[in-house]
Amino acid sequence: MLKSCLAILLFVACSLTHATTIDVRLCIKSGSLTLSGGNSLEVVTYSNTNLFLENSALLVWNLGDVVNLTVVNNDSEEHGFNADGLVSYSTISSGDSSTQTINLSNAGVFRYNDNVNSPFNAYLGLSGIIHVKDPSDLTPYFYWDIREIHSDWNPILTNSGIVNITDYDPDFFTVNGNHNPNINLDTIARVTGNVGVEFKIVLVNNGLSIHSMHFHGYHLFNIDDSRSPAFIGREKDTFPLYPHEHLVLSCTPDKPGEYPVHDHNLVAVTGGQEYATGMFLTLLIAP
Amino acid sequence: MIKLILSLSLVLISLDCLAQIDYSKLIIGRNTGTKTLHDGNVTKVFGFTETLNEVTDTPGPTIRVTEGDTVQIDFWNVSQGAPHTIHLHGLDVNQENDGVPHLSFAVNHMDHGYYQFKAPHPGTYIYHCHVVSTIHVQAGMYGVIIVEPSNGSTNTTWVGGETFDRDILLTASEIDTNWHTEAVLDHEHDPANPISVFVPEDYIPQYFLVNGLSETQLADPLNHYTTGANEDIFIRLVNIGYYGVRYVFPVSMNARTILSDGRPLPQDFVNDTIEVLPGERYGTLIQTGTEAFYNVDVEYFNMNTQVVASSQQVTLRTSLASINKLELNLVIYPNPSGNGIFHAVNAFTADYAVYDVDGEMVLKSSEQLIDLSKQKPGMYIIRYQGSAVKLCVQ
Numbered sequence: 001m002l003k004s005c006l007a008i009l010l011f012v013a014c015s016l017t018h019a020t021t022i023d024v025r026l027c028i029k030s031g032s033l034t035l036s037g038g039n040s041l042e043v044v045t046y047s048n049t050n051l052f053l054e055n056s057a058l059l060v061w062n063l064g065d066v067v068n069l070t071v072v073n074n075d076s077e078e079h080g081f082n083a084d085g086l087v088s089y090s091t092i093s094s095g096d097s098s099t100q101t102i103n104l105s106n107a108g109v110f111r112y113n114d115n116v117n118s119p120f121n122a123y124l125g126l127s128g129i130i131h132v133k134d135p136s137d138l139t140p141y142f143y144w145d146i147r148e149i150h151s152d153w154n155p156i157l158t159n160s161g162i163v164n165i166t167d168y169d170p171d172f173f174t175v176n177g178n179h180n181p182n183i184n185l186d187t188i189a190r191v192t193g194n195v196g197v198e199f200k201i202v203l204v205n206n207g208l209s210i211h212s213m214h215f216h217g218y219h220l221f222n223i224d225d226s227r228s229p230a231f232i233g234r235e236k237d238t239f240p241l242y243p244h245e246h247l248v249l250s251c252t253p254d255k256p257g258e259y260p261v262h263d264h265n266l267v268a269v270t271g272g273q274e275y276a277t278g279m280f281l282t283l284l285i286a287p
Numbered sequence: 288m289i290k291l292i293l294s295l296s297l298v299l300i301s302l303d304c305l306a307q308i309d310y311s312k313l314i315i316g317r318n319t320g321t322k323t324l325h326d327g328n329v330t331k332v333f334g335f336t337e338t339l340n341e342v343t344d345t346p347g348p349t350i351r352v353t354e355g356d357t358v359q360i361d362f363w364n365v366s367q368g369a370p371h372t373i374h375l376h377g378l379d380v381n382q383e384n385d386g387v388p389h390l391s392f393a394v395n396h397m398d399h400g401y402y403q404f405k406a407p408h409p410g411t412y413i414y415h416c417h418v419v420s421t422i423h424v425q426a427g428m429y430g431v432i433i434v435e436p437s438n439g440s441t442n443t444t445w446v447g448g449e450t451f452d453r454d455i456l457l458t459a460s461e462i463d464t465n466w467h468t469e470a471v472l473d474h475e476h477d478p479a480n481p482i483s484v485f486v487p488e489d490y491i492p493q494y495f496l497v498n499g500l501s502e503t504q505l506a507d508p509l510n511h512y513t514t515g516a517n518e519d520i521f522i523r524l525v526n527i528g529y530y531g532v533r534y535v536f537p538v539s540m541n542a543r544t545i546l547s548d549g550r551p552l553p554q555d556f557v558n559d560t561i562e563v564l565p566g567e568r569y570g571t572l573i574q575t576g577t578e579a580f581y582n583v584d585v586e587y588f589n590m591n592t593q594v595v596a597s598s599q600q601v602t603l604r605t606s607l608a609s610i611n612k613l614e615l616n617l618v619i620y621p622n623p624s625g626n627g628i629f630h631a632v633n634a635f636t637a638d639y640a641v642y643d644v645d646g647e648m649v650l651k652s653s654e655q656l657i658d659l660s661k662q663k664p665g666m667y668i669i670r671y672q673g674s675a676v677k678l679c680v681q
Contacts (some may be wrong), residue, residue, distance in 0.1 A: 212564035257382030262567030
């Protein structure tokens, strides 16, 4: 819960009609990510607080706003910041910072990441979600920052080591840095809704694996698909989500209940070989 | 007296419930199956059967129901092991019937569990056990549910949809035999903590299956799929494995995908390659011609590295009778022809087309004299209104 509260940076405009200028500061910090079974691994993330965050900050801004974004590198290695279609920074040395102004002229979902040592720094945690929202869109949104972890890799990569991408064999699978059942305590991820009331889910794959996200109970509509715009409009129960791509799904539940969502590569519902402490969460729909 | 009234009420309620069920199916959960793989190795499997006497194999029986029907699956667990369930994948059932043990119910050894649903949109769905699903699905507890249109048609994609001559189901999965040991399959089951079970460290399948078969098993003519010449075929593509799958059809089959996960696609897509990820289903229309065989390649790729780990081949065999029947409709002489000039007995009322062996059209005409004199010696195919004949230029 605390993780979620810290992770979200939700700037709701005071007025829906006036652009707002906001200052945002993201600090690159390294620290420890808690995994299932009492395991932990070193990761590097973008934090919007003075504290280390286990999962990079979720950034939700309003269309039309102006953001002065300062990225501070508190890590010992050089890093960057990039969000395709939105902003790109030059390399930021250890101890330095860089500021750019972003005019939010297009609504949508953007994946941000460190483009230094790509894709490994992003894999280590330096990647996240930016959502530029149309303020007139009052639909409840939920955010799933999906990634997996190959636990042998993190000690190597955080010590500037080299890994072979063809050896990638992740053993932990997370949503917003959480595993089942803790994911359901994350109010940003855990869908709570009501019959007849639309909700939307933003899914961003910040990992290196393909995920095949299966929904119990409902078919959802694909309303935004960064990899395959031709897939927009499809009504499905299982959605392909490729590395570094995003989906936005819409659902108006027709019945109450608690319904699982999980990767149907069923290895990904495990964590550290334990079933079902991986990528598995539930939708909770009230009458 | 009160007891009698209550009993009568219960009987009436039961009868009322029964009256509402349009289709009922007994499915038995077993954990005593053995499966012979293409290289002769035998591995232990779990599975679903319809009777106690039949061999437990994977996939389980295909269940066909009609759109709008109220369906009841009477699930009988005869496994002597962990509880099992049936998850109705994609059928959008309510929580009680969803088959996830800690959110609905689990069915213990020798117990029955009853799952009810109203068959929704026509299409292809999956059923599988959701108890320690990572292990139980790999073990083989899966099958397919096909919902046919409410008009009773078995050769229409949906009411008002497209027609086809036959449908073929291709279900992809894999087997890693290290997940089929007694130590893994006979896992402990703690009713107090029903979802915590350890799985093997790595998933590295050695066998890549289509409808439970691989390699030489698929190559065996007994396992080929017989079609007719010039047929429209609806292929139901399913992936219940943990690898991604690409089904690759011959270009000449004009594969056109129209359905996914039980819903028509807003836009069809024409592509000979259809990628189906774990849990997805697609409906693809293909066309046969008069070739004797059509091979469909099935590639399996690792979801983490995207490296292709295996390629299997499914063969569609065109029945000779159907080809001969078509040839009777087109009488052409001389064949072979020494100068490339052929004559048709038939008078053509529309254009015919002649193709070379690469599928390139070399002539389009309605003349009874078929002039291939400028073509290289070799085999050609003339197609006319659903008929086709091979022409040989010497």
